[in-house]
Amino acid sequence: MFDIKWIRENPKRFDAALARRSVEPESANLLQLDDLRKTTILALNEAQEQRNAKSKQIGQAKAQKDEEKAQELMQEVAKLKSEVQQGEEKEREQSEALNDALAVLPNILAEDVPDGADEDDNVERSKYGDPKKFNYVAKQHFELGEALGQMDFETAAKMAGSRFVVLKGQIARLERALGQFMLDEQIKNGFLEVVPPLLLRSEALFGTGQLPKFADDAFETKDDRWLVPTSEVPLTNMVRESILAEQELPLRFTALTPCFRSEAGSSGKDTRGMIRQHQFNKVEMVAITTPDKSKAEHDRMLAAAEGILKKLDIHFRTMLLCAGDTGYSMQKTYDIEAWLPGQNAYREISSVSIAGDWQARRMNARYRDENKKAQFVHTLNGSGVAVGRALVAVMENYQQADGSITIPDVLLPYMGGIKSISATS
DSSP states (O other): OOOHHHHHHOHHHHHHHHHTTTOOOOHHHHHHHHHHHHHHHHHHHHHHHHHHHHHHHHHHHHHTTOHHHHHHHHHHHHHHHHHHHHHHHHHHHHHHHHHHHHHTSOOOOOTTSOOOSSGGGOEEEEEESOOOOOSSOOOOHHHHHHHTTOEEHHHHHHHHOSSOOEEOHHHHHHHHHHHHHHHHHHHHTTOEEOOOOSEEEHHHHHHHTOTTTTGGGSOBOTTSEEEOSOTHHHHHGGGTTEEEEGGGOOEEEEEEEEEEOOOTTOTTSSOSSSSSOSEEEEEEEEEEEOGGGHHHHHHHHHHHHHHHHHHHTOOEEEEEOOGGGSOTTOSEEEEEEEEETTTTEEEEEEEEEEEETHHHHHHTEEEEOTTSOEEEOEEEEEEEEEHHHHHHHHHHHSBOTTSOEEOOGGGGGGTTTOOEEOTTO
């Protein structure tokens, strides 16, 4: 969401920012909508002033016992009242048209986001470790899990359809261990643990940008609620329609929740395994801060996410997303991509993003600065990390020649003495 006043003052800059995302110029259309709204407001104010003035004249005419004049004025006031009501409705419609046009436009990219069309133009920021080498052909996670008898896609499909899985036994415990480990780590990193609602109203998804543009990617209930697509939504909306004190900031929240995605548009992609599921668990991080500290907070959150994979000793690379690959609600995003030896490829396991004040304007989330002036906060979010994909990474990187899976040292305290998963586990 954008400030129309800023667009009026910077139309060329605004259109140039949209062009980086391959979006056609919009400033002229937006300003025309705003001009129509302003014209209506001026006419409405004039009609209201005339109505108020003539209402006073009615009292004066009655005081002078000039009933004819009073009746004439009453008719004029009634007509003006109707004009005001029509003007108010027109102004509401024009404001909605302007807000609707603003609501579907993507965020303005940060200046240091590289130009580019898609993921092929992303820029490597850093790497950790080296890919693990095997003296045998590494298997993919679903091959390992199915052979162990603890990862069942067929039964899940009977119950729920494609893109679901049933985890059993020690793989189920490993998935739980990963989630608890990640949550504990983010609490150590200063994030407050939250257990948020998993059903959310439309206003919440609008606030973070999933609605209206990405309605097809989420699951809607019959009573205007939505299954949580990511706990970024409830965690960020914790500050909606509020004015915070500057000394309260930054606020940092974390949650381990199920997430639900329709995966619209992903037909044919990652049809095997757990990479792209309708239901998955994720540890989310959200930060609310002031504009001057948001860049530093972004780096801090990135380090918190990278720390998970470092402690798991999984090779990864961190990528700065280009203009064409950055999510529409974000100014800047880093993707952390874990190495999966079974696929012989890097796959995204976390995204850490800064939204600036784009979400805050949609939520009306503000703080009072040192001059007591209300300003919009900056919001950030990141995966800390996706539990299902971390399970995939652990299984593929810690697989053994006999198909068993060694438990990373950092997860042993969560595994009840289990050091390796095998078919007999």
